[in-house]
Amino acid sequence: MGRSKRVDGSNLSSETLDSLRSSIKGKVVVKGQSPEEEYRPLLERWNRMHIKEANIIVLPESEEDVSATVKFVAEHNLDVAIASGRHTYSGPSSGYGLIIDMRNLRKVSVDAEKMVAVAQGGSLAGDIESAAEAVGLRPVMGAVNATGCGGITTGGGIGNLSAQYGLVADNLLAARVALADGSIVIASEEENQDLFWGIRGGGSNFGLVTEFTYKLHKADPQVYSGFFMFPPDKVDAYLELMNVMHQDYVMKSNGKFACNGFTAIMGGNPIPGFLVWYDGPEEEGKKYIQPLLDLGPIYPGSGAEMKCHTETTDWKQFEKMFPPQFNRLVGTSTQISYPLSVDILKRTVQKFKEVVATRPENLSVSKLLFDLRDYSKVASVPLDATAYANRREGCLIGVDFIWDKEELDKEMMQVTKDFIAEVRDWIKQDNEQKGIADVGAHVAATTLYALVSDGDEKLVSVFGPNLGRMKELKKKYDPGMMWDKWYPVDPEV
Incomplete structure (x- = not known):
């Protein structure tokens, strides 16, 4: 079927916009008509590289508002984007047409007896974590609490609890979804099972989730967590410790110990470090960090301590590492199999x-990441069980190039693509030498984490062998490609 190009809504009449206003209880903010002090703040995004001047921003107050807005989008063939946490790398929450901004739909309710949380679609991870922690429970969410539950759940979602309980998407019990015609349907193992399959890893390709129902887990709120940083002359020893930390500590902790390596550049020199997290008491946690203490951190006495799990995901602790002017970034990722090639790690750091x-003056807060967490729980789920296709055990290598000037956007996007392409080539060559060339070659797995990517990756890299079924679902639920901002699947291509 043919599809007409979507329009940005700039030519809609006042009467047409008034019809939208009269159909919802929420606010409709229009570029050039609404006060600038009301309009401009709504455009802000965590990654300022992806700020776009939308013509219409709708702030729904209810699911009915969402439905009416989607029907309006369909009627006028508008370009549309969904904004939940607005904390994305590749900018799918921005657009020039109409933005459905879910920030006013953040109600969370917890049933402690059933161990279930129900969260409106605009909720942040922190909203759900705090509500659950108050009654001795935990949801599986990501690394930081500022992330919108919409993006992290439909994109898969990895966090420190994933080693014990799987992806965020694996802990989704049901969802209410606004389809491209504005109708609201339930997606679960009992109803619309195909849609439920698709929204667990398929992003916003099939609709806007207005409500999530999550499985919760019993837990002591206190965990042992902190940072350890090392001087530049310890870089090689730090990288040589990676396999030891993964094999002898992470993988022997029954999913309770999470360890992530990171490298920053200070004064032209790499400063390596580890972020550690242990789901248990301090005396046990200390056993898992002993190799780090033996390596000789810069501040050994301030590395880790007992704290609430919600403190470990608090974005404020990470925000300190990013001065306000450094607010443009590209994140991308790939994976390398265990045991890790220390040579590749060294070349990557170099x-x-x-x-x-x-x-150096523009990129000084950039970060290189080595995710040593246990992915066996994630990988234990069959690849075709959900749309999420990255179910493999391996170390995720991620890079955040972060800069401070808009004029560097195009250059840095290309630099990032070139960087990860070179790292992937090293991994491919290493796999070939080891006789495992099919690993990470889009045969049975993908080679990136789609929530940390530049947004231009090939669809087969994101969805792997699940892409065919994704196309079928797209044809069923969104043949006109209304939802086209996060790795959009075209059913006709």
């Missing part, structure tokens, strides 16, 4: 150092 050195 390449990262070289990129930052090209513009």
Whole structure:
């Protein structure tokens, strides 16, 4: 079937916009008509590289408002984007047409007896974590509490609890979804099972989730967590410790110990570190960090302590690492199999150092990440059980190139693509030498985490062998491609 190009809504008449206003209880903010002090703040995004001047921003107050707005979008063939937490790398929450901004739909209710949380579609991860922690429970969410539950759930979602309980999407019990015609349907294992399959890893391809129902887990609110940083002369020893930390500590903790390596550049030199998290008492947690203490951190006495789990995901602790002017970034990722090639790790750090050195004043807060967490629980779920296709065990290598000037956007986007392409090539060559060339070659797995990517990856890299079924679902639920901002699947291509 043919599809007409979607329009940005700039030519809609006042009468047409008034009809939208009269159909909802929420607010309709229009570029050039609404006060600038009301309009501009609604455009703000965590990644300022993706701020776009939308013509219409709708702030629904209810599911009925969402439904009416989607029907309006369909009637006028508008370009549309969904904004929940607005905390994305690749910018799918921005657009030039109409934005459905879910920020006023953040109600969360917890049933402690049933161990279930119900969250409106605009909820942040922190909203759900705090509500659950208050009654001795935990949801599975991501690394930071500022992330919208909409993006992290439909994109898969990985966090420190994933080693014990799987992806965020694996802990989704049901959802209410606004389809492209504005109708609201339930997606679960009992109703619309195909849609439920698709929204667990397929992003916003099939609709806007107005409500999520999550499985919760019993837990002591206190965990042992903190940072350890090391001087530049420890980089090689730090990288050589990676396999030890993964094999002898992470994988022997029954999912309770999470360890992530990171590298920053200070004064032109790489400063390596580990972020550690242990789901248990301090005396047990200390056993898992002993190799880090033996390596000789810069501040050994302030590395880790007992704190509430919600404190470990609090974005404020990470925000301190990012001065306000450094607010444009590209994140991307790939994966490498265990045991890790220390040579590739060293080359990756060296390449990262070289990129930052090209513009040290503009790229000084960039970060390189090595995710050593246990992915066996995630990988234990069959690849075709959900749309999420990255169910493999491996170390995720991620990079956040972060800069401070708009004029560097195009250059840094290309630099990031070139960086990860080179790292992937090293991994591919290493796999070939080891006789495992099919691993990470889009045969049975993908080679990236789609929530940390540049947004331009090939669909087969994101959805792997699930892409065919994704196309079928797209044809059923969104043949006109209304939802086209996060790795949009075209049923006709």
